[in-house]
Amino acid sequence: MRYVEIAIPEGRRGAVLGVLDDAGINYVMSDETSGARYSSVVRFPVPTNAVEPVLDDLAQVDLEDAHVVVVNAETVVSEAFDEVRDQYSASGAGGARTSRQVLRTKADEFTPALSIYLVMLLISAVVATAGLLADSPAVVVGSMVIAPLLGPALAASVGIVTGDDALRRGGFRYQVLGVSVVVLASIGLATLARLAGLEPAGVDIVLVAELEERVSPNLFSVLVALGAGVAGILSLTRGFSEAIVGVMIAAALIPPAAAVGITTAWGMNGAALGALILVTVNLLSINLAALVTLWVAGYRPQGLFEVSPTRRATMRYIGVFGVGLLVLAVPLAGLTLNDFQTTELEATAQDEVERILDDPQYNEVTNDDVTVVLDDDYPARSVERVIVVVKGFDPGPDPELSDRIYVAIREKTDASFLVEVQYVVAEERGETDEERIVRTAGADG
Structure with missing residues (x-):
């Protein structure tokens, strides 16, 4: 359940109340006396699956200047509310999914400040590099837990389907920056380890089991990233555990990126190329799976023949991600056949x-x-x-x-x-x- 509060601009009160009355929503109205450009404030509880259609209807009456707040509601005791809930449940209004408006906010909240993001990624890179060099699965898993990749990995797709260009650009920028930071940090740490003579597998560093599986990827590696993208969107839209999904996304990106750095430091260009292919494929897979999942979940223009900037952008990015993934899947298919x-x-x-x-x-x-x-x-x-x-x-x-x-x-x-x-x-x-x-x-x- 959600509790919605709307500060109504001057002259739009009748239009807003008309939408709420048509929807059968029971509301509370009060005058706005702060001297701002708002005439009144309306408050009302709604079922979670009713937030998006109600806000969409309100957007049709020119409420661009309105101030809207949506918060969680623990309990609502009201016969009128029960009728509204039954109405939207019967109409099949998207199940209990999160509204587009709330989805954008959640995706943005999961993306930390840049300084915190970089510090956490540096720590994750150090832990992942140490875990790979020491051939320690437990340490590698630890690097995944602390990597803040859930928000950036999903923000771009949410920004695309909701038309939020700032969120889209921020999501892509954070993803590329995050992988680059891990690679560079791993190169530095692995170079120090090599100069210090720390070669756990002798001359051929990739004989380390935790490292070997990241430099010779196959098609099965793609399934992890695809699953992470789907699970990430479901965690935002259906309220599943974001922490667990964040670890899954980090598992697809952090160890392979660290493997790129380690093999580069050891001068093993072929192995570094294999790990880099895996990182790129996983990035494309996460974004493609997230975008397709959002589309299937209904976060798109609803008209069958509606042509909008959001629809065009969504299809364009799906095409770019899909083509890129198919191109890179060719060498992965060869490696899988070789296995x-x-x-x-x-x-x-x-x-x-x-x-x-x-x-x-x-x-x-x-x-x-x-x-x-x-x-x-x-x-x-x-x-x-x-x-x-x-x-x-x-x-x-x-x-x-x-x-x-x-x-x-x-x-x-x-x-x-x-x-x-x-x-x-x-x-x-x-x-x-x-x-x-x-x-x-x-x-x-």
Whole structure:
């Protein structure tokens, strides 16, 4: 429920009361005696879903100079109010959604002052960079919690559909500025870490699990950002938890942006490009999902054939976001296909090794592990070698077995890579086995 107070300009009192009477709204009227240009003040409670249509009707009677305040109402005890609530519920006036007028205010409130925004993002960037370098999921999640990205991520879309140019420009400016700050701060911190010799994964920094998944993105990464955009708008329009949704939006932007900075500091341009693609795709996905969700929720001109600046702007931005996302989805589709092929190769190699070792002459050895190792050519990585580990009490090396494994795996693919067979000796000691790698045999293709 909402409680609305309107300071009516001189000469518009009759028009305002006519709209309220037609809507069946019970109101309280008082004279304005402050000497301002308002003649009277009217106050009335309305259901949440009635705020937008009532204010739209009032806008039709030339109330541009009116002063309107909308606040939450805890309880209204009135038979007349119950009738109004039933009327708007029966008319299907948008369910319990937030009005456009309130939506703009909420989107603006979620965007902090620029100084606070920058300070919080710097802190988030430091925490995210430290978490990625330390390979700590808990620390990375902490960086998402403190990032104030909900307001900027949604303000642009709200500004587009409501025709608020200042809100739209502010939303886009804050988004670009926020990502840039995180990238630059991460470059600085990662450079210091590198100069200090802090390389948790050795020379190849992206072997860190938390970092590796951000530099080789795939199409599934887009789903997180799309879901964040939809959930963000629902949090504004339906009153869901904004804090949780804010973390979801930050999850799509903060770690990938920090990954761009870290890989740039390490001079890994391919990995930095992969992370940058992910950041860009997530930004487009969040804005597109938010804009489409607002459109579907009814925050648009209502006439089927109505052509207005708001409608044109909305469709234009949907087109720009959609085309940009489709263009960037092409390399992501290639990376996704590469992931599937790698998984398929590992499963095939596993099956072939098991089939060969089922031969009676290899009863003394078993398959211990099959691993597909990719090269360092980020973001589009290729298979570098397949490592097969066989185990037994006296396993070899057996050149014939190595050749059979090599031929069986290579027959299943046209790619060129090394097949490496490692032999592990298991020494029985009572009920336990102690394993040690003794020799390696390989075949190069």
